[in-house]
Amino acid sequence: MTDSTSHGRPAGAGNLLREQRIARQRQFRRHAQRRRVVSIATLAAAFSLFALYIAWLEAHGTSSAHGDESPLAAAVARGPEAANGADSVELVKRGEYLARAGGCITCHTSDKSRPFAGGVAIGTPIGTIYTPNITPDPDTGIGQWGDADFLRAMHEGIGKAGERLYPVFPYPSYTKVLDRDVLAIRAYLNTVTPVHYTPPANELTFPFNQRWLMVIWNLFNFDEGRYVPDPKQSAEWNRGAYLVEGLAHCGECHTPRNVMQGLNAHDRFSGARQAGWHAFNITPDKISGIGDWSAADLVAYLATGVAPRRASAAGPMAQVVEDSTQYLSGEDLRSIAGYLRALPPVRGGVGGDMSAARDSHGAPAADVTALRGMATTGVNGAQLFIANCASCHGWTGEGIGAGAPGGYPSLIHNSVAGAADPANLAMVILHGVSRKTQQAEVLMPSFSSQLTDDQIAALARYVMTQFGNPHSSLTAAQVAQLRALQP
Structure with missing residues (x-):
């Protein structure tokens, strides 16, 4: 005579338990799938909000305050057209010295007959970048830039039109330069011979030709701010x-x-x-x-x-x-x-x-x-x-x-x-x-x-x-x- 039970349970009970277990597994998978969908949607929403925030910053971001300048010094540092006589000459002379210290002519001169007109090809892991014309030519150079534009480029790596500059331009270092020195360089560049020359376009592949990506790069590799002297060190140091x-x-x-x-x-x-x-x-x-x-x-x-x-x-x-x-x-x-x-x-x-x-x-x-x-x-x-x-x-x-x-x-x-x-x-x-x-x-x-x-x-x-x-x-x-x- 065959026993109709297994460990004290009816034979049909095992099938019922298996069906319940399968149902629970299906329910768990449905919940897990819903959680994945919610997670992906949340991540997409967060990214969208971040992108909107970046776009808002690009469109409405305010210029940095330059608190190390007195109104008089800022006026003098606007260049020869805003200063007179010996002050103007001295400002331009100081700007030339500082431009030498900053190596501006090295990277912005591909042809010695047209200094500061740019066109130097700089090879990088993401492609070739050509340096811009920084003569005061109004069409191909920086002749239409204001002092605030020049300060923002040097200190924040942002061009006149709001475009992000690539860090082959060493703004991560130039950000430490005081406003008065940046504006002295600007005053000197106003006096160099304008050169009507447009350097070649950068040779960068997608996505590296997307300048907005520099926002992400800056988050990890750039700290904006001027140099602050260490009171524990000497003036020479x-x-x-x-x-x-x-x-x-x-x-x-x-x-x-x-x-x-x-x-x-x-x-x-x-x-x-x-x-x-x-x-x-x-x-x-x-x-x-x-x-x-x-x-x-x-x-x-x-x-x-x-x-x-x-x-x-x-x-x-x-x-x-x-x-x-x-x-x-x-x-x-x-x-x-x-x-x-x-x-x-x-x-x-x-x-x-x-x-x-x-x-x-x-x-x-x-x-x-x-x-x-x-x-x-x-x-x-x-x-x-x-x-x-x-x-x-x-x-x-x-x-x-x-x-x-x-x-x-x-x-x-x-x-x-x-x-x-x-x-x-x-x-x-x-x-x-x-x-x-x-x-x-x-x-x-x-x-x-x-x-x-x-x-x-x-x-x-x-x-x-x-x-x-x-x-x-x-x-x-x-x-x-x-x-x-x-x-």
Whole structure:
């Protein structure tokens, strides 16, 4: 006889329980689906409200108050048309000096016959951006900009028409510059020759060509506000901080970037790559940075492009010296040096850690004796050095007049040859050096059209092994990548 129960329950009870369980599961899934719909709708509504808020700010946002200016100073700073006589001349002269300190001419001059007319192509991870015309031309420049427009661009990264500016224009640093200095620069720019020229349009793909996205970028990477002196520090330190952090915007090149291409605040001034070049660590770390540099070394480097037995400016830094830092007063240069030497040291940075300082390597070469009578080959580093470099740097590598601003630098105790990252050495060989200062004009020819990638790699390896960091290396493939970059 078959038992009609299971554990004391009727046989049909199990089916009923299963049906109830299935019904509960279906009800749970329906509730979960409703919650997802509500969540998505809430998120969409929040985003819509945020977008409407941003649009309202764009249309109705008010200009920042500029409380550091007295009415008289603001009136004088409007330019020559609002000031008279000696005050006007002095204002424009000060504005020219500050424009030099800010490097305006470097980024806004693609053709030296039309200074400040823009058109410089700046390569970025999101495409190519061309700098604007900042001459007082009313149609293609900033001739119709008011003082408030200029202040807003410098301090907030917003153009005259309300468009968001891309941070290749270093407004995250310029925001620290006081109103009176910004308006002095504006007064100077009012006096430069107007140039009727429209630079090329930016070459950016969607969505990076949407300027409103800079609002989101600013939320994570931009703090608007003027520099406030630290009462615990000296006047020299504060002046150096004002220049380095603000007008001279040193961190824009010497600080690594985060995933959004904003400055990485944790590794400030520890070095970064810029269009193939390595902007070195300028913190006072004794191995990776400039910890062994004296204040006099830094002042000499910024004024002439040469710190004897340490470094010679090349690439973008040579242009900074030529266009900007050589014109700074001794007081300002000493302030910059003092501030940099007081920064917290950061070990490592771009290019990796090193066992010794960049400028501590090298010994004179004697390969020329061994090479006499030897058949020439295409990729022998020593032969390439003797054939292409020795006439200026000496076959021993010790240079000619190496301590002078116009001398041929020694490759021994040379920060480019001794770097862990060989990029700068390869870029110098590829593109040469051009640097004109009040003391001298320096010109090293480009070898990009004379030497192949294999030959440049072999030459660089020889220079690094003999005169620089023997642990560095360079391949022909790396040279090809650097060659393809915009110089």
